[in-house]
Amino acid sequence: MILDLDIGNTLSKWRLKDAESSEIRSRGAVWTREEWRPGADIPDLDVVEAVRISSVARAAVLEETVALLRRRVRNVHVAHSTQEALGVVNGYEEPGRLGVDRWMGALAGYQLAGGCCAVDCGSAITIDFVLPGGQHLGGFIIPGLRLMKESLKLGTRNVAIDPESEADELLEPGRRTVDAVNHGIYMAAVSAINRIYSEVCDQEGVALPMLLTGGDARVVSRGVQVPHAVWPDMVYGGLEACFPMTFAERAGKMSGAPRVPEPVALEKIRAGLAFSMLL
Ligand SMILES: Nc1ncnc2c1ncn2[C@@H]1O[C@H](COP(=O)(O)OP(=O)(O)O)[C@@H](O)[C@H]1O
Numbered sequence: 001m002i003l004d005l006d007i008g009n010t011l012s013k014w015r016l017k018d019a020e021s022s023e024i025r026s027r028g029a030v031w032t033r034e035e036w037r038p039g040a041d042i043p044d045l046d047v048v049e050a051v052r053i054s055s056v057a058r059a060a061v062l063e064e065t066v067a068l069l070r071r072r073v074r075n076v077h078v079a080h081s082t083q084e085a086l087g088v089v090n091g092y093e094e095p096g097r098l099g100v101d102r103w104m105g106a107l108a109g110y111q112l113a114g115g116c117c118a119v120d121c122g123s124a125i126t127i128d129f130v131l132p133g134g135q136h137l138g139g140f141i142i143p144g145l146r147l148m149k150e151s152l153k154l155g156t157r158n159v160a161i162d163p164e165s166e167a168d169e170l171l172e173p174g175r176r177t178v179d180a181v182n183h184g185i186y187m188a189a190v191s192a193i194n195r196i197y198s199e200v201c202d203q204e205g206v207a208l209p210m211l212l213t214g215g216d217a218r219v220v221s222r223g224v225q226v227p228h229a230v231w232p233d234m235v236y237g238g239l240e241a242c243f244p245m246t247f248a249e250r251a252g253k254m255s256g257a258p259r260v261p262e263p264v265a266l267e268k269i270r271a272g273l274a275f276s277m278l279l
């Protein structure tokens with residue numbers, strides 16, 4: 001079995017993948033803050049022959065996790081943000097400082113769609129752009145939904161936005177604190193994503209397919225007007241592309257990859273921008 005780890009600032013997600021069939025056997029998540037201890041809903045390492053890790057947590061957490069795993073597993077691969085990989089050139093002045101989860105998302109998005117806009121709705125919401133030729137432009141970072149809520153200190157932190165609630169419901173003025181907060185942070189997130197996407201596509205003269213991932217992707221997806229696809233395993237896709245092990249991965253196939261969304265015409269994006277400028 002292959003154990004893939006996506007260690008974020010809130011949750012450490014893991015996924016067990018069958019090395020022969022490429023089938024995903026199980027998955028789970030534990031809070032990143034706590035030590036990464038066996039038994040706490042993580043898989044039995046005896047069945048694991050290789051581990052692939054994307055981590056943005058503190059170096060100490062990663063070192064501890066790698067040390068623990070190396071005692072039990074032969075192959076442990078740790079992903080890093082590099083100057084270039086798989087045809088993508090890192091747009092950061094200091095490539096190593098780009099969050100590894102963002103780099104994994106950019107690589108997976110490029111392998112799937114070529115040029116793309118990769119949005120990861122986690123502790124932070126990150127929005128990255130890769131041009132059709134593989135040039136990563138850098139991106140934008142805004143607080144994630146939970147962080148925005150916590151910053152308000154209005155005691156609404158644990159009241160998540162109901163992923164099943166109607167999108168237009170979230171456009172209504174809130175008549176209770178929790179609704180005022182949830183509608184506000186939802187609009188902040190989706191408005192930023194819609195506008196940033198349009199501005200960058202306008203600047204670069206290309207309409208890019210958008211791929212959405214992260215724990216809040218389902219909620220945010222409902223408000224994103226840009227044609228997009230939700231790919232929960234996009235960060236894992238970057239690990240599969242960087243460290244291909246199964247037959248399917250060697251053929252460039254990434255688990256759970258969605259059909260590439262058809263962007264709207266650039267003219268339409270530009271018209272939308274012009275109109276929003278008039279408001
Ligand atoms: N089981 C969960 N526990 C905590 N947050 C969750 C959970 N499921 C979804 N979320 C939402 O997803 C976000 C964390 O998503 P994730 O992409 O895992 O973050 P990160 O990669 O930054 O750790 C939280 O901000 C929260 O809004």
Ligand SMILES: CC(C)(COP(=O)(O)O)[C@@H](O)C(=O)NCCC(=O)O
Nearest residue numbers: 008009056097098099101122123124
């Ligand atoms: C921006 C992030 C905190 C997002 O991480 P996440 O929301 O997945 O926990 C992470 O990508 C990170 O630590 N980046 C390093 C700084 C940068 O990308 O510029």
Ligand SMILES: [K+]
Nearest residue numbers: 008101120122
């Ligand atoms: K993430």
